[in-house]
Amino acid sequence: MRLVIALTKPVTPEVTAATNPDRLILDLPNVKGPSTPRHFAVNRNGVIGVRLGPNQTTPPITRAVIDLDGEHPYRFSSEANTVILIVLPAAATGRGPAPAAKRSLGRRFTASAKDKQSASTTDGESSDANLHISFEVKYVAEGAAYLAGGRRSGLKEGMKLMVRDAQPDSAGSETAPGPVLAELQIVSVADTSAVAEIHNAKRDVKQGDWAELSQDDFAKLGDPAKSTASKSFIQPVAAAEPASISQVSRASMQEGRIRAHIGFDYSGISSSGTTIGRSSSFGLAINTDMTQIAGTHWNLQGYWRERLTTTSQPDEQTLQNYLDRTYLIQMYYDNDDSKWVAGFGRLYLPWAVSLDTIDGGYVGRKVAKGITTGVFLGSTPDPTSWHYQPDQQIAGSFVNFEGGSYDDFHYTSTGGFALNMLKWQLDRPYVFFENGLSWRKVLSIYHSLIVDWPQGLSTDGITPGGGITRSYLTVHIEPKQWISFDIFHNYFRDVPTAATALVGTGLVDKLLYQGVNGSVRVKPVRNFSIYATLGRGDKTGDSHRSMNQMYGITWNEIWRTGIRAYIHYSKFDSDFARGNYKVLSLSRHLANRMTWDAQVGSQDLNSPFTLNQRSTFVDISIDTNFTKRTFLQSGYTFERGSALNYRQWYLSLGYRFDEKGLKK
Numbered sequence: 001m002r003l004v005i006a007l008t009k010p011v012t013p014e015v016t017a018a019t020n021p022d023r024l025i026l027d028l029p030n031v032k033g034p035s036t037p038r039h040f041a042v043n044r045n046g047v048i049g050v051r052l053g054p055n056q057t058t059p060p061i062t063r064a065v066i067d068l069d070g071e072h073p074y075r076f077s078s079e080a081n082t083v084i085l086i087v088l089p090a091a092a093t094g095r096g097p098a099p100a101a102k103r104s105l106g107r108r109f110t111a112s113a114k115d116k117q118s119a120s121t122t123d124g125e126s127s128d129a130n131l132h133i134s135f136e137v138k139y140v141a142e143g144a145a146y147l148a149g150g151r152r153s154g155l156k157e158g159m160k161l162m163v164r165d166a167q168p169d170s171a172g173s174e175t176a177p178g179p180v181l182a183e184l185q186i187v188s189v190a191d192t193s194a195v196a197e198i199h200n201a202k203r204d205v206k207q208g209d210w211a212e213l214s215q216d217d218f219a220k221l222g223d224p225a226k227s228t229a230s231k232s233f234i235q236p237v238a239a240a241e242p243a244s245i246s247q248v249s250r251a252s253m254q255e256g257r258i259r260a261h262i263g264f265d266y267s268g269i270s271s272s273g274t275t276i277g278r279s280s281s282f283g284l285a286i287n288t289d290m291t292q293i294a295g296t297h298w299n300l301q302g303y304w305r306e307r308l309t310t311t312s313q314p315d316e317q318t319l320q321n322y323l324d325r326t327y328l329i330q331m332y333y334d335n336d337d338s339k340w341v342a343g344f345g346r347l348y349l350p351w352a353v354s355l356d357t358i359d360g361g362y363v364g365r366k367v368a369k370g371i372t373t374g375v376f377l378g379s380t381p382d383p384t385s386w387h388y389q390p391d392q393q394i395a396g397s398f399v400n401f402e403g404g405s406y407d408d409f410h411y412t413s414t415g416g417f418a419l420n421m422l423k424w425q426l427d428r429p430y431v432f433f434e435n436g437l438s439w440r441k442v443l444s445i446y447h448s449l450i451v452d453w454p455q456g457l458s459t460d461g462i463t464p465g466g467g468i469t470r471s472y473l474t475v476h477i478e479p480k481q482w483i484s485f486d487i488f489h490n491y492f493r494d495v496p497t498a499a500t501a502l503v504g505t506g507l508v509d510k511l512l513y514q515g516v517n518g519s520v521r522v523k524p525v526r527n528f529s530i531y532a533t534l535g536r537g538d539k540t541g542d543s544h545r546s547m548n549q550m551y552g553i554t555w556n557e558i559w560r561t562g563i564r565a566y567i568h569y570s571k572f573d574s575d576f577a578r579g580n581y582k583v584l585s586l587s588r589h590l591a592n593r594m595t596w597d598a599q600v601g602s603q604d605l606n607s608p609f610t611l612n613q614r615s616t617f618v619d620i621s622i623d624t625n626f627t628k629r630t631f632l633q634s635g636y637t638f639e640r641g642s643a644l645n646y647r648q649w650y651l652s653l654g655y656r657f658d659e660k661g662l663k664k
Helices: 114-119 215-219 243-250 319-324 498-502
Strands: 002-006 014-018 022-028 038-044 049-057 061-070 076-081 082-087 134-141 144-147 160-166 176-191 195-198 208-215 234-235 257-271 278-290 296-306 327-333 340-347 358-368 371-379 392-406 408-422 425-439 443-452 469-482 481-492 515-525 530-537 547-555 563-573 578-590 594-606 614-625 630-640 645-660
Touching: 002 022, 002 061, 022 082, 038 208, 144 176, 160 215, 257 630, 296 340, 319 630, 358 392, 392 425, 515 547
Parallel strands: 002 234
Antiparallel strands: 002 082, 014 022, 022 061, 038 049, 049 061, 076 082, 134 144, 134 208, 144 195, 160 176, 160 208, 176 195, 257 278, 257 645, 278 296, 296 327, 327 340, 340 358, 358 371, 371 392, 392 408, 408 425, 425 443, 443 469, 469 481, 481 515, 515 530, 530 547, 547 563, 563 578, 578 594, 594 614, 614 630, 630 645
16 A cells, blocks of 8 residues: 655655554655644554545644554555555564654665666566545535545546645544535546535535545545556645636546537417417527537537517516526637637637627737737627617627736736727727736735717717727635635716616626725625615716615525525616616525526616616525436526516427547
8 A cells, every 4th residue: 555645846755653553654854734634544454544634734744543453564665756655465564563763764765777667567567546535625615615626536427526724633633534524526527627416505615625435435546456546545735826716627627528508499489569469489509518529629608598489569677588598609629739719609808808898809818927918800699689789780800918827917918909990980099007916815806997989970960089998807705714805996988888688687786886996795694795885976977976786685595495595685886777686586596406586676866868767576486306307497487677577488398418528
C-alpha cells in the first residue's frame, strides 16, 4: 500500500513507527497542508485509514498518520518533489518488529532512476497515481458542488461522497473522522472535473471542503484483478495553485457532450383585457448545451422557441410571450490552442455584455497573451416581436485586455466603436467601454459606459450631439461569507425602445433605479439571508429627489422540507417608471426528477411607456421527468391589471438527452 504525497518543494520528513495501536506517523516540516484535518478510510492491505492535517502552525508542520491492523515493515521512496511511504505486507519480511524510535531520513529527497524504479516495482505492479479517494470542492452553486477531480481520478456518475468535519482523537494532535455534514452524488463527470448534487446538508458546503468516497464506491475505483486501484492512494498536500471557476468550467468541456431538451408545447389564453376571447397555439422549444460537436471545437448553447401555428384569434400579448421572445442561442468556436474565436446566432458580444443583443455574429483573434481584437455585425432584434428587424443594422470593432487569476486578482477591459443604421443609413455612431476587476471573493468592480452621437433617424429628427447615453457602475465587497455590501450608480439618457413592453418581467429592473444606491446582504444563520437597498433617485427634470428602496428575505430548506421561500418588496422612481413591486415565491427542487415554483404578487406602476400600470398576478410551474428521457413542463398564469387581464396555461412534452460526443 502506497501513501503518495505531492509537494511543491523538497523537504526532509521524519517518520515514527508507534504501537498500541500500530501506526506510522509521518511529519512534513515547512509544509502547509489542508487547514482542517482530513480522514480517509482505506481498509486494504493492512492499512485501516489515513489521517492528514496540521500538527503545528509556526513553523508549519503537516502530519500524516497511517493506522495499521498490526506491525508492518515499511519503505521510503521519492520522485522529484513527491514523498512515497510504502507499507509492505507483514509476510514480506516476517512480522517485524517495526522500528519504534523516531527516525530522521536525514536528507532531502531528489529524484533518481533507482528511486523511480523502486517506486514503481515494489509490490510487483505499477500503481495508478491518478486515482483519488478524496476530492476538494472548488466551487459551490445552487444545490451543486464542483469537484477538482474527474474521470481520470476514477470518478463516475452516480458515485456518492461524504463531506465530514474532522475531530481530534484521544492523542490530541492526531485526528479522527467527524460526523457527515453533507452527501454528494456525482451527476456529471469530465476528464478533470465533476459536478455533484448536494443532499442532506447539515451546513452549507463551502469552497475548500473535502469530500471522500463512500466505502462502496471506493471499492469500485478499479478492478482489483487487473489494476492496483484498490491499493493506491494519492493526496496532494502542498499549496499548489487551485483551479479557478473558469478553469473548472473549461475542464468540464474537455470532452464533447450533447445535452438538449426538445419539446412540443401548447399554450392557451383566455383574455378579458385588450382582446376579449380565447386563443391557442402550438410551438417548438429547444434548450441546448452541446460542446465540441463532432469532435471539433464548435459549441451550441442557448434557448429558442418558435410558434408552429398562428393563434386562433387576434393575439393577446402576455408576459410569458414576451419572455419567450427574449431567447439567446449561439454557435461559437472556442479552442485554447487556436488564436481565433468566433460565434453567430442571437447573442451578446462576450467581451461587452452591456451592449444590446444582436442577430449576427463576431470574429476575433488573440493577437497576444491576454489581448483579443475583433469585429461584430448583424441586426438588433426586437424582443417584443417573433421576427428579426432586418432594417436595423449594427457593426463594430473591439479590443479586449484580460489577465490575472480568478483565485487572486483578475481584470478585463474592453473598448470599441460601433455604428447603428436604419435601412443602411447612419443613425447612431457610438463608442463603448466595459471594465471589470476582482480580488478573490472580497472585492469586485464593474463599469460599462456608452457615448453616442444620434443622427436623428430614430429620434424624430432631434440631434442632441455627443454625450453619455448609458453608464452603470457597481462595487461589490464581501469581507465575510455571511455579509456583503454593494454600491451602484445607474444613469441613462434615452429609454431603450424595446424595453418598454418588458416592464414586469424582471428583465429591465436595472432601468428602474437611477442615481446612487447602496445595499447590504446579511446571512445571520444558515439557509437564511436578508438584503436591503436604499438610494436617492436622480431623475432628469425632477424638482425633488425621492428614495429608491428594495427589501428581500430568502429562506432555503424551510424546516428541512427542501422548500425555498423568497419575499421581495421594491419602490422605485426614475425616468422609466415610478411605483412599487411585491412578490412571494416558493420553490422546491427534487434532484433531477421534479421542480415546482409558485409566485404571487402585485405591481403598482406609473409609467408613460406602458398601459399595464396596476396588476396582480399568480404564476405556477412544474417540470418533471416521465422517464429517463422524456419530460413534462406545465404552467399556469393569472394576471389582472388595468390593461392585461388574462389566464394563460401551457403544456410542453419532449425528449431530454445527455450523450457523450467524440473524444479528441
